[in-house]
Amino acid sequence: MKKSPEITDATRNKLIQAFCELYEEKPISKITVKEITDIAGYNRSTFYQYFKDVHALLDYAEDEMVAAGMERVSTIQLEAPDFNQQLMLRLSEALQKHRYYTVLLRKGEVSSSLLEKMREHIILVMMERYHVSEDNTKAVLAMEFGITGMSTILMQWIKKPDELSVEELGSLVQGIWCNGLLAQLKQ
Numbered sequence: 001m002k003k004s005p006e007i008t009d010a011t012r013n014k015l016i017q018a019f020c021e022l023y024e025e026k027p028i029s030k031i032t033v034k035e036i037t038d039i040a041g042y043n044r045s046t047f048y049q050y051f052k053d054v055h056a057l058l059d060y061a062e063d064e065m066v067a068a069g070m071e072r073v074s075t076i077q078l079e080a081p082d083f084n085q086q087l088m089l090r091l092s093e094a095l096q097k098h099r100y101y102t103v104l105l106r107k108g109e110v111s112s113s114l115l116e117k118m119r120e121h122i123i124l125v126m127m128e129r130y131h132v133s134e135d136n137t138k139a140v141l142a143m144e145f146g147i148t149g150m151s152t153i154l155m156q157w158i159k160k161p162d163e164l165s166v167e168e169l170g171s172l173v174q175g176i177w178c179n180g181l182l183a184q185l186k187q
Contacts, residue, residue, distance in 0.1 A: 015050060084170075126147060
């Protein structure tokens with residue numbers, strides 16, 4: 001008998017949540033399938049129905065996190081005057097929805113690959129938003145600079161989300177992007 005998509009998603013999410021709990025405490029190289037399945041309440045064969053190994057689970061979780069963020073980003077009107085603020089708001093909403101995934105961003109050994117996946121998607125959206133051609137090297141480099149800064153701000157906010165509201169975070173990014181870093185330092 002074939003499982004319903006809801007059951008399949010729930011099982012996969014429980015396995016990912018269990019992985020994230022373990023990953024909070026130790027490096028990925030020390031996490032075993034048995035530990036994941038013990039926490040999730042499944043047996044090892046269930047794990048292997050969904051993932052080849054722990055690294056495949058991590059890849060899946062990263063892809064899901066990026067997809068959730070990009071789904072939210074796709075709702076922003078490209079010509080909105082507060083586009084950058086909306087971008088940060090949508091990304092933070094996606095993180096709040098998948099709160100247990102934030103451990104993937106807080107841990108250095110994974111965050112660089114996850115950030116690279118996010119950057120690849122966001123750069124395309126930003127280039128479309130600002131009508132930047134891939135042939136315009138200076139503009140592409142400026143975009144990379146801005147997106148790296150936005151990623152870093154988001155990463156720091158994830159570590160201490162109570163220090164700034166999501167709206168304040170979005171406003172900060174909008175201010176830096178539109179008015180420059182020095183203007184924000186004077187405030």
